[in-house]
Amino acid sequence: MYRLNREGAQDHWEVEALYDLCFAPGREALSSYRLRDGVPPVADLSLVARDPDGILAGAIRFWPVEVGGAPALLLGPVAVHPTRQGEGLGALLIRESLDRAAALGWARVMLVGDAPYYGRMGFTRLDGVEMPPPTNPDRVLGAALREGAWTGVSGRVIRFAADDAQS
Incomplete structure (x- = not known):
């Protein structure tokens, strides 16, 4: 059983090490990182999963972005330690954080990833x-946290402007 908690300042470097372990070198050169530059992650949705011994097993972060002027969440990165992969932990982190995002009033979430x-x-x-x-446009995926949240939303994904509201 894993404990899911909000990522705290004490977790930061351990989470960064997990991301370095799970992703290719140069991960911060990806275009999605340009959307994160200078923008803090959504703290209430950045979660860590620890086993009963307190060992970090997985982590997820979300970042606010805008799509055609509409606010959205950019999911990622999400990572599970290689020794814990295949246990459903990634799906648990995603589902729990999406439930929390909906409860906080977010309407839509997107990511770049594998559709299957x-x-x-x-x-x-x-x-x-x-x-x-x-x-690759085939890897740009989204989920509606409210009915019809993506209806009519299109355009370029840009960095989030601090004065925008969730809708």
């Missing part, structure tokens, strides 16, 4: 949503 994996959690391809290049 994320499709199990309600994500589908977002036609008309443009991530900064070089991003």
Whole structure:
């Protein structure tokens, strides 16, 4: 059994080490990181999963972005320690954080990832949503946290403006 808690300052470097372990070198050169530059993650949705001994097993972060002027969450990165993969921990982190995001009033979430994996959690391809290049448009996925949240939302994904509200 894992304990899911909000990521705290004391977790930061351990989480960064997990991301370094799970992702290729140069992960911060990806276009999604340009959307995160200078923008803090959504603290209430950045979670860590620890086993009963307190060992970090997984982590997830979310970042606010705008799509065609509409606020959205950018999911990622999400990582599970290689020794814990295949146990459903990634799906647990995603589902729990999506429930929390909906409870906080967020309407839509997006990511860049594999449709077969994320499709199990309600994500589908977002036609008309443009991530900064070089991003394969087939990997731009989204989920509605409220009925119709993606209806009519399209355009470029840009960094979040601090004065925007959740809708």
